[in-house]
Amino acid sequence: MEPTAHSQQEAPTPSRTEAAEDLALKLNAAVRDRNMKDVLKLLEKGADVNSKAECGWTPLQSAVQADEEDLVRLLLDKGACPHARKDNGGTAFTEAAIAGNVKILELFLDCGLNINDHDDNGFTAFMEAAWYGREDALKFLYSKGANVNLRRAVSEEKAKLHKGGATALMDACKEGHFSVVKTLVQEMGADVNICDNKDRNALIHALKEGCAKERYESAVSIGHFLLDCGVDVNSKDECGKTALILAVEMRSPGLVKALLEKGEIDIDDADEEGNTALMVAVEKNDYDIAELLCEKGARTDIGNLIAVANRNRAHNMVRLLRQYNARLVSDTLKDWEPNSKRWRDQLKKLYNIYRPMIGKLKIFQYTQQRIQNTSQGGIYLGLHGGTEVAVRISRSTEGDKEKRFFEQCGNCEHLLKLFQFEKAGGYMYLCFPLWEKNLEEHLQEPEDQIGYKDALRMIFQAVRELHSLGFAHQDLRPSNFFIDLDGKIYLADFDNKRKLIEGKKELVNSDLEALSKLVLYVLTGGRKPLQQVSTEDLAADSSDYEEALDLVSSLVSHDERGLEGLSKHPYFWSKQTRFKFLKSIWNKIKDLYNRKAVFRAPNATESFPYPSWTKEIDKDVLGIMENPRKGRPFKYSNDVTDLLRLIRNLDEHPDTRISNRIGDHAEYFLKVFPALTIYVYNSLRQNPEYSNFADIQDPSL
Structure with missing residues (x-):
C-alpha cells in the first residue's frame, strides 16, 4: 500500500529550544573570537545575551576574558547581567581582575557590584589580581575599598579539611610576584602573619614553591623581604615543615642563614616525618648548608645522619658530621599503644617521630595534631612523661593567669583540671588529661552514647562547680564540654570568656538561659545548631517530655531554686x-x-x-x-x-x-x-x- 501524502515522513524542524541553544552557542563563540559583527547579528536574531555555555560562562564573562572593553560595553547595553555566575560562582568582575583591566573593573563597580564578592572557592577580584600579578588592577581595587587582609571563605565541609583562609598576600607569594608582595605590604598594610586554615603564613606560601627552578629567585627575594618585615619564622606547612626546612629544601644558604639569625627559630624543629633541617641538608647532600647548620648548633645525635651520608657516597659530609659528634645509630621503635581510641594514629605518630622536648613534654604543633580550635589558638595532642595529654599553648603572661584558674578547678569533679605544665621560649604549655570528643562531636555519633539524663546531670554539676568558684561561664556551647574514655564530662573555658560573678546576678542568669538551650540541644541529639533548637523540637511522646519542658522553662525564667535546686528537678528522677x-x-x-x-x-x-x-x-x-x-x-x-x-x-x-x-x-x-x-x-x-x-x-x- 502506497503511503498517502499526509503520512509521508517530513524532515523534522528544529524546536524553539534547540534553535535558542544553537544561537547561544554561536553567540559565545563569536564573543570569544572577538567578532563584533557576528555578535551584533546574533543578538538581532534573538540570541539570549545572558545564555550560558559550558561551565556556566556567559557572553559577558567571555568578553571580559578576551579583554575586549567595547564588547563588554555592548553586551551591558544589550542587557547582559553583570551579576551572573559561572558554575564555580565566579563573575565577570573577578574575570576582569584576572585580565587586569582597570577600565572594565570600574565599569562593573558602576553597576553596583560588591568589591569583596567572592566565588565558591572564596576568591575575590582582589585575590585574583594578586594571584595573576595584576598590580594596576590591585591598586585600583584597593583604592575602591577592597579588603587587603580578607581570608578566603570556603564551605563548612572544606573548612573541616583545612582548606581556604588564604589572603591576597599569600597568593602573590605563592605565585612569586615580588613587586605585588611589596606593594601589598608597604602600600596597603597587608598582615604578613595571618595564617590560612592549614596554619601557613605568607612566608610558608613563598618558600613552598621555591624549589621550582622558575620560582627560585622570586621566592628567595620574597623570603628575605618578609623576614625584614617581621614575619613569624615558626609557622609550618601542612606537613609540619618549618620555613627553615623549606629553605633547606630550596637549597638557599642565604635564606637559611637569614632564618638562623632570627633568635626565635628552633633549629632542631622537625616535620611530621621527624626530619630536621640538618637531616634534609644531609639527604640532599648540601655540604654548605649542613656546615652552616652544624656551626649554629644543630643536633647531630638524632636521625641516622652518617648512614644517609654513606648512602650518598658523601665522604666530606661524613667527615663534617663526625667532626660535630654524629654517630652511626640503629633505631628500634618500641611497640606502644595509646589509651585513646580516637587519637590513636596521631599519638603513635607523635610517639615514634623525633621532636625536641619541652621539659617532659613532646608536642608537634601542626594541623594534623590539632584536636580543637579556640579563639585563643589551637589545642594539640601531646605526651607528657609518656602520658597522653591535650596541650594549650599561651604566651607566658596569659598562660600564668590560665594556670592559676585551672589550678582552682583541682577539687572539682566536672571542671577540666590541669595535669602538668611546661615553660619555654616565652610560652606556657598547659597540659590537660586527654579527652576523646567534645559534646557536639559525641552527639553526632550514636554509638557508645551516654544517656541524656546522665550527660545533663554532669553538665549541671560542672556549671554549679564553676559558679561555686565565683565565675560565670558566659559561653556554654557543646564544644566547651569534653568527654573522656570513661564517658565523664568536663567543662572548660579555653576562649577565656568567663567573668567574676561578684554579686552580679545577671551573669548567673545568662548562664541559666544558655543552659536551657544546651538542655534542648542534648535532648534533641544535636540535630540542629544550638541557637536554632527550640522546645518544638522535643519528642512529645517521650516519657520525660513534661519534665523536660518544665526544666527548660525554669532555666529560662531564672528560677529562684538556682542550679542547686534544679539539679534535683523531677526530670532527673527515674x-x-x-x-x-x-x-x-x-x-x-x-x-x-x-x-x-x-x-x-x-x-x-x-x-x-x-x-x-x-x-x-x-x-x-x-x-x-x-x-x-x-x-x-x-x-x-x-x-x-x-x-x-x-x-x-x-x-x-x-x-x-x-x-x-x-x-x-x-x-x-x-x-x-x-x-x-x-x-x-x-x-x-x-x-x-x-x-x-x-x-x-x-x-x-
Missing part, C-alpha cells in the same frame, strides 16, 4: 522515683482537714491537667479499686487528691487482676498521666505551707 513520689504524697496529706488546699498555691497558674481522670484510666482498674474484695466500696472523684489516693492504694494493696491487666504500675500511670508528676511537684513547691512535701531523697541523684 520512673520508679516519680511513682514513689506520687505514692508518698497521699500519705502526707491524708490526715489534713482541707486536702484540696495543698494544691492551691497562692501564685499557681497551672490547673489540674486531668480534670476527668476517672474517664481516662482503665475502667476495669477503676472498677476493681472502687469495689475491693476486702473493704468497703469507695467512689473516686475527679480531684487530684483522689487520683493520688488511688495510686497509693493500688500499690499498697496489690491485686493480680490489675497487675495482669496493666503490667508495671509505674509504667502505666506515668504513660496515662504524663503531666501528673510535674503538676503535683510544682503545686507543692509553690505553696509555702506545704513546699516541704516536694522534697525527695533520691539515691540516684
Whole structure:
C-alpha cells in the first residue's frame, strides 16, 4: 500500500529550544573570537545575551576574558547581567581582575557590584589580581575599598579539611610576584602573619614553591623581604615543615642563614616525618648548608645522619658530621599503644617521630595534631612523661593567669583540671588529661552514647562547680564540654570568656538561659545548631517530655531554686522515683482537714491537667479499686487528691487482676498521666505551707 501524502515522513524542524541553544552557542563563540559583527547579528536574531555555555560562562564573562572593553560595553547595553555566575560562582568582575583591566573593573563597580564578592572557592577580584600579578588592577581595587587582609571563605565541609583562609598576600607569594608582595605590604598594610586554615603564613606560601627552578629567585627575594618585615619564622606547612626546612629544601644558604639569625627559630624543629633541617641538608647532600647548620648548633645525635651520608657516597659530609659528634645509630621503635581510641594514629605518630622536648613534654604543633580550635589558638595532642595529654599553648603572661584558674578547678569533679605544665621560649604549655570528643562531636555519633539524663546531670554539676568558684561561664556551647574514655564530662573555658560573678546576678542568669538551650540541644541529639533548637523540637511522646519542658522553662525564667535546686528537678528522677513520689504524697496529706488546699498555691497558674481522670484510666482498674474484695466500696472523684489516693492504694494493696491487666504500675500511670508528676511537684513547691512535701531523697541523684 502506497503511503498517502499526509503520512509521508517530513524532515523534522528544529524546536524553539534547540534553535535558542544553537544561537547561544554561536553567540559565545563569536564573543570569544572577538567578532563584533557576528555578535551584533546574533543578538538581532534573538540570541539570549545572558545564555550560558559550558561551565556556566556567559557572553559577558567571555568578553571580559578576551579583554575586549567595547564588547563588554555592548553586551551591558544589550542587557547582559553583570551579576551572573559561572558554575564555580565566579563573575565577570573577578574575570576582569584576572585580565587586569582597570577600565572594565570600574565599569562593573558602576553597576553596583560588591568589591569583596567572592566565588565558591572564596576568591575575590582582589585575590585574583594578586594571584595573576595584576598590580594596576590591585591598586585600583584597593583604592575602591577592597579588603587587603580578607581570608578566603570556603564551605563548612572544606573548612573541616583545612582548606581556604588564604589572603591576597599569600597568593602573590605563592605565585612569586615580588613587586605585588611589596606593594601589598608597604602600600596597603597587608598582615604578613595571618595564617590560612592549614596554619601557613605568607612566608610558608613563598618558600613552598621555591624549589621550582622558575620560582627560585622570586621566592628567595620574597623570603628575605618578609623576614625584614617581621614575619613569624615558626609557622609550618601542612606537613609540619618549618620555613627553615623549606629553605633547606630550596637549597638557599642565604635564606637559611637569614632564618638562623632570627633568635626565635628552633633549629632542631622537625616535620611530621621527624626530619630536621640538618637531616634534609644531609639527604640532599648540601655540604654548605649542613656546615652552616652544624656551626649554629644543630643536633647531630638524632636521625641516622652518617648512614644517609654513606648512602650518598658523601665522604666530606661524613667527615663534617663526625667532626660535630654524629654517630652511626640503629633505631628500634618500641611497640606502644595509646589509651585513646580516637587519637590513636596521631599519638603513635607523635610517639615514634623525633621532636625536641619541652621539659617532659613532646608536642608537634601542626594541623594534623590539632584536636580543637579556640579563639585563643589551637589545642594539640601531646605526651607528657609518656602520658597522653591535650596541650594549650599561651604566651607566658596569659598562660600564668590560665594556670592559676585551672589550678582552682583541682577539687572539682566536672571542671577540666590541669595535669602538668611546661615553660619555654616565652610560652606556657598547659597540659590537660586527654579527652576523646567534645559534646557536639559525641552527639553526632550514636554509638557508645551516654544517656541524656546522665550527660545533663554532669553538665549541671560542672556549671554549679564553676559558679561555686565565683565565675560565670558566659559561653556554654557543646564544644566547651569534653568527654573522656570513661564517658565523664568536663567543662572548660579555653576562649577565656568567663567573668567574676561578684554579686552580679545577671551573669548567673545568662548562664541559666544558655543552659536551657544546651538542655534542648542534648535532648534533641544535636540535630540542629544550638541557637536554632527550640522546645518544638522535643519528642512529645517521650516519657520525660513534661519534665523536660518544665526544666527548660525554669532555666529560662531564672528560677529562684538556682542550679542547686534544679539539679534535683523531677526530670532527673527515674520512673520508679516519680511513682514513689506520687505514692508518698497521699500519705502526707491524708490526715489534713482541707486536702484540696495543698494544691492551691497562692501564685499557681497551672490547673489540674486531668480534670476527668476517672474517664481516662482503665475502667476495669477503676472498677476493681472502687469495689475491693476486702473493704468497703469507695467512689473516686475527679480531684487530684483522689487520683493520688488511688495510686497509693493500688500499690499498697496489690491485686493480680490489675497487675495482669496493666503490667508495671509505674509504667502505666506515668504513660496515662504524663503531666501528673510535674503538676503535683510544682503545686507543692509553690505553696509555702506545704513546699516541704516536694522534697525527695533520691539515691540516684
